[in-house]
Amino acid sequence: MIQIAFANKAKSILSQDENVIGLAVAGSWLTNELDEFSDVDLILITKETISDNKDKMIAYAKSIGNFISGFTGEHVGEPRVLICLYDNPLLHVDIKFITLKEFEVRIENPKILFDRDNQLQTVLNNSAAKFPFPDYQWIEDRFWTWVHYTLLKIGRGEYMEAYDFFGFLRMVVFGPLLHLKSGNLPRAVRKVEMDLKQGDLESLINTIPSYNKLALLTSLKHAVELYKQLRNTLFDDKVTVNKIAEQKVMEYFIDIENR
Incomplete structure:
Protein backbone atom coordinates (compact mmCIF):
# COMPACT_ATOMS: atom_id res chain seq x y z
CA MET A 1 0.00 0.00 0.00
CA SER A 127 5.55 4.06 30.78
CA ALA A 128 1.91 3.53 29.91
CA ALA A 129 -0.34 4.91 27.21
CA LYS A 130 -3.44 6.73 28.45
CA PHE A 131 -6.32 7.54 26.13
CA PRO A 132 -8.36 10.62 27.19
CA PHE A 133 -11.87 9.69 28.26
CA PRO A 134 -14.74 12.13 28.63
CA ASP A 135 -15.52 13.54 32.07
CA TYR A 136 -19.20 12.81 32.64
CA GLN A 137 -19.59 15.52 35.27
CA TRP A 138 -17.96 18.05 32.92
CA ILE A 139 -20.56 17.17 30.28
CA GLU A 140 -23.54 17.27 32.64
CA ASP A 141 -22.44 20.64 34.03
CA ARG A 142 -22.58 22.11 30.53
CA PHE A 143 -25.19 20.18 28.58
CA TRP A 144 -28.34 22.08 29.58
CA THR A 145 -26.67 25.45 29.05
CA TRP A 146 -25.67 24.23 25.59
CA VAL A 147 -29.28 23.26 24.87
CA HIS A 148 -30.45 26.68 26.08
CA TYR A 149 -27.86 28.38 23.86
CA THR A 150 -29.15 26.45 20.85
CA LEU A 151 -32.73 27.42 21.68
CA LEU A 152 -31.71 31.09 21.86
CA LYS A 153 -30.24 30.90 18.37
CA ILE A 154 -33.28 29.12 16.97
CA GLY A 155 -35.59 31.62 18.67
CA ARG A 156 -33.74 34.57 17.16
CA GLY A 157 -33.67 32.98 13.72
CA GLU A 158 -29.90 32.30 13.68
CA TYR A 159 -30.46 28.90 12.13
CA MET A 160 -26.95 28.50 10.74
CA GLU A 161 -25.40 29.08 14.16
CA ALA A 162 -27.77 26.55 15.70
CA TYR A 163 -27.17 24.08 12.87
CA ASP A 164 -23.41 24.20 13.35
CA PHE A 165 -23.72 23.73 17.10
CA PHE A 166 -25.18 20.26 16.57
CA GLY A 167 -21.83 19.28 15.06
CA PHE A 168 -20.11 20.39 18.25
CA LEU A 169 -22.49 18.30 20.35
CA ARG A 170 -21.87 15.23 18.20
CA MET A 171 -18.10 15.64 18.47
CA VAL A 172 -17.95 16.37 22.20
CA VAL A 173 -20.94 14.50 23.65
CA PHE A 174 -22.82 12.04 21.48
CA GLY A 175 -20.03 10.49 19.42
CA PRO A 176 -17.75 9.74 22.39
CA LEU A 177 -20.57 8.50 24.62
CA LEU A 178 -22.04 6.26 21.93
CA HIS A 179 -18.60 4.81 21.27
CA LEU A 180 -18.21 4.06 24.98
CA LYS A 181 -21.63 2.43 25.05
CA SER A 182 -20.43 0.14 22.25
CA GLY A 183 -17.17 -0.68 24.00
CA ASN A 184 -15.02 1.45 21.70
CA LEU A 185 -12.51 4.17 22.45
CA PRO A 186 -14.30 7.57 22.55
CA ARG A 187 -12.93 8.88 19.24
CA ALA A 188 -15.58 11.55 18.65
CA VAL A 189 -17.50 10.56 15.49
CA ARG A 190 -14.69 8.64 13.81
CA LYS A 191 -16.00 5.52 12.05
CA VAL A 192 -19.41 5.66 13.71
CA GLU A 193 -20.85 4.20 10.51
CA MET A 194 -18.77 1.05 11.04
CA ASP A 195 -18.46 0.82 14.83
CA LEU A 196 -21.90 1.67 16.24
CA LYS A 197 -24.96 -0.54 16.37
CA GLN A 198 -27.56 0.43 13.79
CA GLY A 199 -29.99 1.81 16.37
CA ASP A 200 -27.33 3.98 17.96
CA LEU A 201 -26.20 5.25 14.57
CA GLU A 202 -29.78 6.16 13.69
CA SER A 203 -30.09 8.06 16.99
CA LEU A 204 -26.97 10.01 16.09
CA ILE A 205 -28.24 10.71 12.57
CA ASN A 206 -31.44 12.10 14.09
CA THR A 207 -29.35 14.94 15.55
CA ILE A 208 -28.62 16.20 12.02
CA PRO A 209 -31.33 18.76 11.20
CA SER A 210 -32.47 20.40 8.03
CA TYR A 211 -32.22 24.18 7.74
CA ASN A 212 -35.52 25.33 9.23
CA LYS A 213 -36.97 25.99 12.66
CA LEU A 214 -39.10 22.86 12.93
CA ALA A 215 -36.27 20.57 11.86
CA LEU A 216 -33.82 22.24 14.25
CA LEU A 217 -36.21 21.87 17.18
CA THR A 218 -37.00 18.26 16.27
CA SER A 219 -33.30 17.37 16.10
CA LEU A 220 -32.67 19.18 19.38
CA LYS A 221 -35.45 17.15 20.99
CA HIS A 222 -33.79 13.97 19.67
CA ALA A 223 -30.48 15.23 21.05
CA VAL A 224 -31.96 15.75 24.51
CA GLU A 225 -33.54 12.30 24.55
CA LEU A 226 -30.30 10.70 23.34
CA TYR A 227 -28.32 12.45 26.06
CA LYS A 228 -30.73 11.32 28.77
CA GLN A 229 -30.55 7.72 27.51
CA LEU A 230 -26.76 7.80 27.47
CA ARG A 231 -26.69 9.43 30.90
CA ASN A 232 -28.82 6.63 32.31
CA THR A 233 -26.66 3.99 30.66
CA LEU A 234 -23.17 5.33 31.35
CA PHE A 235 -23.18 7.67 34.32
CA ASP A 236 -22.86 6.39 37.86
CA ASP A 237 -24.16 7.91 41.08
CA LYS A 238 -20.99 9.97 41.47
CA VAL A 239 -22.24 12.29 38.73
CA THR A 240 -24.49 15.05 40.07
CA VAL A 241 -27.39 15.61 37.70
CA ASN A 242 -28.65 19.19 37.52
CA LYS A 243 -32.39 18.59 37.56
CA ILE A 244 -33.24 22.27 38.03
CA ALA A 245 -31.27 23.32 34.95
CA GLU A 246 -32.88 20.50 32.97
CA GLN A 247 -36.39 21.49 34.06
CA LYS A 248 -35.98 25.20 33.38
CA VAL A 249 -34.37 24.66 29.98
CA MET A 250 -37.05 22.20 28.90
CA GLU A 251 -39.76 24.67 29.94
CA TYR A 252 -38.05 27.24 27.75
CA PHE A 253 -37.93 24.61 24.99
CA ILE A 254 -41.73 24.41 25.05
CA ASP A 255 -41.95 28.21 24.98
CA ILE A 256 -39.78 28.40 21.83
CA GLU A 257 -41.78 25.57 20.18
CA ASN A 258 -45.04 27.45 20.76
CA ARG A 259 -43.93 30.79 19.37
Missing part, protein backbone atom coordinates in the same frame (compact mmCIF):
# COMPACT_ATOMS: atom_id res chain seq x y z
CA ILE A 2 1.14 3.56 -0.65
CA GLN A 3 1.05 4.41 3.07
CA ILE A 4 3.43 1.58 3.96
CA ALA A 5 5.75 2.42 1.07
CA PHE A 6 5.86 6.06 2.16
CA ALA A 7 6.60 5.18 5.79
CA ASN A 8 9.37 2.79 4.81
CA LYS A 9 10.95 5.46 2.60
CA ALA A 10 10.76 7.95 5.46
CA LYS A 11 12.42 5.42 7.77
CA SER A 12 15.26 4.89 5.31
CA ILE A 13 15.90 8.62 4.96
CA LEU A 14 15.41 9.75 8.57
CA SER A 15 17.49 6.96 10.10
CA GLN A 16 20.55 8.57 8.48
CA ASP A 17 20.06 11.77 10.54
CA GLU A 18 22.00 11.65 13.82
CA ASN A 19 19.49 14.00 15.45
CA VAL A 20 16.74 11.42 14.88
CA ILE A 21 16.26 9.00 17.77
CA GLY A 22 13.42 7.11 16.19
CA LEU A 23 10.38 6.98 13.95
CA ALA A 24 7.04 5.41 14.82
CA VAL A 25 3.61 5.17 13.25
CA ALA A 26 0.17 5.39 14.87
CA GLY A 27 -3.48 5.56 13.83
CA SER A 28 -5.23 2.95 11.70
CA TRP A 29 -1.90 1.23 11.04
CA LEU A 30 -2.08 -0.19 14.57
CA THR A 31 -5.45 -1.87 14.07
CA ASN A 32 -4.73 -3.20 10.58
CA GLU A 33 -7.40 -0.93 9.15
CA LEU A 34 -5.32 0.79 6.48
CA ASP A 35 -7.17 1.25 3.22
CA GLU A 36 -6.92 3.49 0.17
CA PHE A 37 -8.48 6.38 2.12
CA SER A 38 -6.12 6.22 5.13
CA ASP A 39 -3.60 8.90 5.97
CA VAL A 40 -0.24 8.23 7.64
CA ASP A 41 0.41 9.25 11.25
CA LEU A 42 4.15 9.46 11.77
CA ILE A 43 5.86 10.26 15.08
CA LEU A 44 9.37 11.64 14.68
CA ILE A 45 11.45 11.59 17.86
CA THR A 46 14.55 13.80 17.87
CA LYS A 47 17.34 14.73 20.30
CA GLU A 48 16.71 18.44 19.87
CA THR A 49 13.28 20.07 19.97
CA ILE A 50 11.98 20.67 16.43
CA SER A 51 8.36 21.60 17.13
CA ASP A 52 9.23 25.17 18.11
CA ASN A 53 10.53 25.93 14.63
CA LYS A 54 8.12 25.54 11.73
CA ASP A 55 10.91 25.95 9.15
CA LYS A 56 12.74 22.95 10.62
CA MET A 57 9.53 20.93 10.69
CA ILE A 58 8.91 21.66 7.02
CA ALA A 59 12.53 20.89 6.14
CA TYR A 60 12.16 17.41 7.63
CA ALA A 61 8.84 16.96 5.84
CA LYS A 62 10.37 17.94 2.52
CA SER A 63 13.21 15.47 2.98
CA ILE A 64 11.00 12.40 2.89
CA GLY A 65 8.78 12.94 -0.14
CA ASN A 66 7.30 15.17 -2.81
CA PHE A 67 5.98 17.79 -0.37
CA ILE A 68 3.14 20.00 -1.66
CA SER A 69 1.97 21.82 1.47
CA GLY A 70 1.99 21.68 5.25
CA PHE A 71 0.66 23.53 8.27
CA THR A 72 0.82 23.06 12.03
CA GLY A 73 -2.09 21.64 13.99
CA GLU A 74 -3.11 24.39 16.39
CA HIS A 75 -6.72 23.97 15.22
CA VAL A 76 -6.77 20.46 16.70
CA GLY A 77 -4.83 21.45 19.81
CA GLU A 78 -1.52 19.97 18.66
CA PRO A 79 1.00 22.52 17.32
CA ARG A 80 3.70 19.84 17.34
CA VAL A 81 2.01 18.14 14.40
CA LEU A 82 2.72 19.17 10.82
CA ILE A 83 -0.21 18.25 8.60
CA CYS A 84 1.21 17.54 5.16
CA LEU A 85 0.10 16.82 1.64
CA TYR A 86 2.43 14.90 -0.65
CA ASP A 87 2.30 14.09 -4.35
CA ASN A 88 3.26 11.04 -6.39
CA PRO A 89 1.31 9.50 -4.78
CA LEU A 90 -1.16 12.07 -3.44
CA LEU A 91 -1.13 11.32 0.28
CA HIS A 92 -2.09 12.99 3.57
CA VAL A 93 0.64 12.58 6.20
CA ASP A 94 0.66 13.90 9.76
CA ILE A 95 4.12 14.19 11.31
CA LYS A 96 4.34 14.70 15.05
CA PHE A 97 7.66 16.16 16.17
CA ILE A 98 8.58 15.27 19.76
CA THR A 99 11.55 14.56 22.01
CA LEU A 100 12.21 11.30 23.83
CA LYS A 101 10.81 12.73 27.08
CA GLU A 102 7.60 13.77 25.31
CA PHE A 103 7.29 10.25 23.88
CA GLU A 104 6.42 9.04 27.39
CA VAL A 105 3.04 10.84 27.21
CA ARG A 106 0.86 9.15 24.60
CA ILE A 107 -2.67 7.95 23.97
CA GLU A 108 -1.63 4.65 22.37
CA ASN A 109 1.47 2.55 21.83
CA PRO A 110 2.70 3.21 18.29
CA LYS A 111 4.50 0.75 16.05
CA ILE A 112 8.21 1.48 16.00
CA LEU A 113 9.76 1.76 12.56
CA PHE A 114 13.23 2.90 13.59
CA ASP A 115 14.74 2.97 17.08
CA ARG A 116 18.28 4.16 17.68
CA ASP A 117 19.86 2.16 20.51
CA ASN A 118 16.48 0.78 21.57
CA GLN A 119 15.54 4.08 23.21
CA LEU A 120 11.87 4.13 22.10
CA GLN A 121 11.23 0.58 23.21
CA THR A 122 12.74 1.38 26.60
CA VAL A 123 10.24 4.24 26.99
CA LEU A 124 7.35 1.97 25.98
CA ASN A 125 8.48 -0.63 28.51
CA ASN A 126 8.64 1.89 31.35
Whole structure:
Protein backbone atom coordinates (compact mmCIF):
# COMPACT_ATOMS: atom_id res chain seq x y z
CA MET A 1 0.00 0.00 0.00
CA ILE A 2 1.14 3.56 -0.65
CA GLN A 3 1.05 4.41 3.07
CA ILE A 4 3.43 1.58 3.96
CA ALA A 5 5.75 2.42 1.07
CA PHE A 6 5.86 6.06 2.16
CA ALA A 7 6.60 5.18 5.79
CA ASN A 8 9.37 2.79 4.81
CA LYS A 9 10.95 5.46 2.60
CA ALA A 10 10.76 7.95 5.46
CA LYS A 11 12.42 5.42 7.77
CA SER A 12 15.26 4.89 5.31
CA ILE A 13 15.90 8.62 4.96
CA LEU A 14 15.41 9.75 8.57
CA SER A 15 17.49 6.96 10.10
CA GLN A 16 20.55 8.57 8.48
CA ASP A 17 20.06 11.77 10.54
CA GLU A 18 22.00 11.65 13.82
CA ASN A 19 19.49 14.00 15.45
CA VAL A 20 16.74 11.42 14.88
CA ILE A 21 16.26 9.00 17.77
CA GLY A 22 13.42 7.11 16.19
CA LEU A 23 10.38 6.98 13.95
CA ALA A 24 7.04 5.41 14.82
CA VAL A 25 3.61 5.17 13.25
CA ALA A 26 0.17 5.39 14.87
CA GLY A 27 -3.48 5.56 13.83
CA SER A 28 -5.23 2.95 11.70
CA TRP A 29 -1.90 1.23 11.04
CA LEU A 30 -2.08 -0.19 14.57
CA THR A 31 -5.45 -1.87 14.07
CA ASN A 32 -4.73 -3.20 10.58
CA GLU A 33 -7.40 -0.93 9.15
CA LEU A 34 -5.32 0.79 6.48
CA ASP A 35 -7.17 1.25 3.22
CA GLU A 36 -6.92 3.49 0.17
CA PHE A 37 -8.48 6.38 2.12
CA SER A 38 -6.12 6.22 5.13
CA ASP A 39 -3.60 8.90 5.97
CA VAL A 40 -0.24 8.23 7.64
CA ASP A 41 0.41 9.25 11.25
CA LEU A 42 4.15 9.46 11.77
CA ILE A 43 5.86 10.26 15.08
CA LEU A 44 9.37 11.64 14.68
CA ILE A 45 11.45 11.59 17.86
CA THR A 46 14.55 13.80 17.87
CA LYS A 47 17.34 14.73 20.30
CA GLU A 48 16.71 18.44 19.87
CA THR A 49 13.28 20.07 19.97
CA ILE A 50 11.98 20.67 16.43
CA SER A 51 8.36 21.60 17.13
CA ASP A 52 9.23 25.17 18.11
CA ASN A 53 10.53 25.93 14.63
CA LYS A 54 8.12 25.54 11.73
CA ASP A 55 10.91 25.95 9.15
CA LYS A 56 12.74 22.95 10.62
CA MET A 57 9.53 20.93 10.69
CA ILE A 58 8.91 21.66 7.02
CA ALA A 59 12.53 20.89 6.14
CA TYR A 60 12.16 17.41 7.63
CA ALA A 61 8.84 16.96 5.84
CA LYS A 62 10.37 17.94 2.52
CA SER A 63 13.21 15.47 2.98
CA ILE A 64 11.00 12.40 2.89
CA GLY A 65 8.78 12.94 -0.14
CA ASN A 66 7.30 15.17 -2.81
CA PHE A 67 5.98 17.79 -0.37
CA ILE A 68 3.14 20.00 -1.66
CA SER A 69 1.97 21.82 1.47
CA GLY A 70 1.99 21.68 5.25
CA PHE A 71 0.66 23.53 8.27
CA THR A 72 0.82 23.06 12.03
CA GLY A 73 -2.09 21.64 13.99
CA GLU A 74 -3.11 24.39 16.39
CA HIS A 75 -6.72 23.97 15.22
CA VAL A 76 -6.77 20.46 16.70
CA GLY A 77 -4.83 21.45 19.81
CA GLU A 78 -1.52 19.97 18.66
CA PRO A 79 1.00 22.52 17.32
CA ARG A 80 3.70 19.84 17.34
CA VAL A 81 2.01 18.14 14.40
CA LEU A 82 2.72 19.17 10.82
CA ILE A 83 -0.21 18.25 8.60
CA CYS A 84 1.21 17.54 5.16
CA LEU A 85 0.10 16.82 1.64
CA TYR A 86 2.43 14.90 -0.65
CA ASP A 87 2.30 14.09 -4.35
CA ASN A 88 3.26 11.04 -6.39
CA PRO A 89 1.31 9.50 -4.78
CA LEU A 90 -1.16 12.07 -3.44
CA LEU A 91 -1.13 11.32 0.28
CA HIS A 92 -2.09 12.99 3.57
CA VAL A 93 0.64 12.58 6.20
CA ASP A 94 0.66 13.90 9.76
CA ILE A 95 4.12 14.19 11.31
CA LYS A 96 4.34 14.70 15.05
CA PHE A 97 7.66 16.16 16.17
CA ILE A 98 8.58 15.27 19.76
CA THR A 99 11.55 14.56 22.01
CA LEU A 100 12.21 11.30 23.83
CA LYS A 101 10.81 12.73 27.08
CA GLU A 102 7.60 13.77 25.31
CA PHE A 103 7.29 10.25 23.88
CA GLU A 104 6.42 9.04 27.39
CA VAL A 105 3.04 10.84 27.21
CA ARG A 106 0.86 9.15 24.60
CA ILE A 107 -2.67 7.95 23.97
CA GLU A 108 -1.63 4.65 22.37
CA ASN A 109 1.47 2.55 21.83
CA PRO A 110 2.70 3.21 18.29
CA LYS A 111 4.50 0.75 16.05
CA ILE A 112 8.21 1.48 16.00
CA LEU A 113 9.76 1.76 12.56
CA PHE A 114 13.23 2.90 13.59
CA ASP A 115 14.74 2.97 17.08
CA ARG A 116 18.28 4.16 17.68
CA ASP A 117 19.86 2.16 20.51
CA ASN A 118 16.48 0.78 21.57
CA GLN A 119 15.54 4.08 23.21
CA LEU A 120 11.87 4.13 22.10
CA GLN A 121 11.23 0.58 23.21
CA THR A 122 12.74 1.38 26.60
CA VAL A 123 10.24 4.24 26.99
CA LEU A 124 7.35 1.97 25.98
CA ASN A 125 8.48 -0.63 28.51
CA ASN A 126 8.64 1.89 31.35
CA SER A 127 5.55 4.06 30.78
CA ALA A 128 1.91 3.53 29.91
CA ALA A 129 -0.34 4.91 27.21
CA LYS A 130 -3.44 6.73 28.45
CA PHE A 131 -6.32 7.54 26.13
CA PRO A 132 -8.36 10.62 27.19
CA PHE A 133 -11.87 9.69 28.26
CA PRO A 134 -14.74 12.13 28.63
CA ASP A 135 -15.52 13.54 32.07
CA TYR A 136 -19.20 12.81 32.64
CA GLN A 137 -19.59 15.52 35.27
CA TRP A 138 -17.96 18.05 32.92
CA ILE A 139 -20.56 17.17 30.28
CA GLU A 140 -23.54 17.27 32.64
CA ASP A 141 -22.44 20.64 34.03
CA ARG A 142 -22.58 22.11 30.53
CA PHE A 143 -25.19 20.18 28.58
CA TRP A 144 -28.34 22.08 29.58
CA THR A 145 -26.67 25.45 29.05
CA TRP A 146 -25.67 24.23 25.59
CA VAL A 147 -29.28 23.26 24.87
CA HIS A 148 -30.45 26.68 26.08
CA TYR A 149 -27.86 28.38 23.86
CA THR A 150 -29.15 26.45 20.85
CA LEU A 151 -32.73 27.42 21.68
CA LEU A 152 -31.71 31.09 21.86
CA LYS A 153 -30.24 30.90 18.37
CA ILE A 154 -33.28 29.12 16.97
CA GLY A 155 -35.59 31.62 18.67
CA ARG A 156 -33.74 34.57 17.16
CA GLY A 157 -33.67 32.98 13.72
CA GLU A 158 -29.90 32.30 13.68
CA TYR A 159 -30.46 28.90 12.13
CA MET A 160 -26.95 28.50 10.74
CA GLU A 161 -25.40 29.08 14.16
CA ALA A 162 -27.77 26.55 15.70
CA TYR A 163 -27.17 24.08 12.87
CA ASP A 164 -23.41 24.20 13.35
CA PHE A 165 -23.72 23.73 17.10
CA PHE A 166 -25.18 20.26 16.57
CA GLY A 167 -21.83 19.28 15.06
CA PHE A 168 -20.11 20.39 18.25
CA LEU A 169 -22.49 18.30 20.35
CA ARG A 170 -21.87 15.23 18.20
CA MET A 171 -18.10 15.64 18.47
CA VAL A 172 -17.95 16.37 22.20
CA VAL A 173 -20.94 14.50 23.65
CA PHE A 174 -22.82 12.04 21.48
CA GLY A 175 -20.03 10.49 19.42
CA PRO A 176 -17.75 9.74 22.39
CA LEU A 177 -20.57 8.50 24.62
CA LEU A 178 -22.04 6.26 21.93
CA HIS A 179 -18.60 4.81 21.27
CA LEU A 180 -18.21 4.06 24.98
CA LYS A 181 -21.63 2.43 25.05
CA SER A 182 -20.43 0.14 22.25
CA GLY A 183 -17.17 -0.68 24.00
CA ASN A 184 -15.02 1.45 21.70
CA LEU A 185 -12.51 4.17 22.45
CA PRO A 186 -14.30 7.57 22.55
CA ARG A 187 -12.93 8.88 19.24
CA ALA A 188 -15.58 11.55 18.65
CA VAL A 189 -17.50 10.56 15.49
CA ARG A 190 -14.69 8.64 13.81
CA LYS A 191 -16.00 5.52 12.05
CA VAL A 192 -19.41 5.66 13.71
CA GLU A 193 -20.85 4.20 10.51
CA MET A 194 -18.77 1.05 11.04
CA ASP A 195 -18.46 0.82 14.83
CA LEU A 196 -21.90 1.67 16.24
CA LYS A 197 -24.96 -0.54 16.37
CA GLN A 198 -27.56 0.43 13.79
CA GLY A 199 -29.99 1.81 16.37
CA ASP A 200 -27.33 3.98 17.96
CA LEU A 201 -26.20 5.25 14.57
CA GLU A 202 -29.78 6.16 13.69
CA SER A 203 -30.09 8.06 16.99
CA LEU A 204 -26.97 10.01 16.09
CA ILE A 205 -28.24 10.71 12.57
CA ASN A 206 -31.44 12.10 14.09
CA THR A 207 -29.35 14.94 15.55
CA ILE A 208 -28.62 16.20 12.02
CA PRO A 209 -31.33 18.76 11.20
CA SER A 210 -32.47 20.40 8.03
CA TYR A 211 -32.22 24.18 7.74
CA ASN A 212 -35.52 25.33 9.23
CA LYS A 213 -36.97 25.99 12.66
CA LEU A 214 -39.10 22.86 12.93
CA ALA A 215 -36.27 20.57 11.86
CA LEU A 216 -33.82 22.24 14.25
CA LEU A 217 -36.21 21.87 17.18
CA THR A 218 -37.00 18.26 16.27
CA SER A 219 -33.30 17.37 16.10
CA LEU A 220 -32.67 19.18 19.38
CA LYS A 221 -35.45 17.15 20.99
CA HIS A 222 -33.79 13.97 19.67
CA ALA A 223 -30.48 15.23 21.05
CA VAL A 224 -31.96 15.75 24.51
CA GLU A 225 -33.54 12.30 24.55
CA LEU A 226 -30.30 10.70 23.34
CA TYR A 227 -28.32 12.45 26.06
CA LYS A 228 -30.73 11.32 28.77
CA GLN A 229 -30.55 7.72 27.51
CA LEU A 230 -26.76 7.80 27.47
CA ARG A 231 -26.69 9.43 30.90
CA ASN A 232 -28.82 6.63 32.31
CA THR A 233 -26.66 3.99 30.66
CA LEU A 234 -23.17 5.33 31.35
CA PHE A 235 -23.18 7.67 34.32
CA ASP A 236 -22.86 6.39 37.86
CA ASP A 237 -24.16 7.91 41.08
CA LYS A 238 -20.99 9.97 41.47
CA VAL A 239 -22.24 12.29 38.73
CA THR A 240 -24.49 15.05 40.07
CA VAL A 241 -27.39 15.61 37.70
CA ASN A 242 -28.65 19.19 37.52
CA LYS A 243 -32.39 18.59 37.56
CA ILE A 244 -33.24 22.27 38.03
CA ALA A 245 -31.27 23.32 34.95
CA GLU A 246 -32.88 20.50 32.97
CA GLN A 247 -36.39 21.49 34.06
CA LYS A 248 -35.98 25.20 33.38
CA VAL A 249 -34.37 24.66 29.98
CA MET A 250 -37.05 22.20 28.90
CA GLU A 251 -39.76 24.67 29.94
CA TYR A 252 -38.05 27.24 27.75
CA PHE A 253 -37.93 24.61 24.99
CA ILE A 254 -41.73 24.41 25.05
CA ASP A 255 -41.95 28.21 24.98
CA ILE A 256 -39.78 28.40 21.83
CA GLU A 257 -41.78 25.57 20.18
CA ASN A 258 -45.04 27.45 20.76
CA ARG A 259 -43.93 30.79 19.37
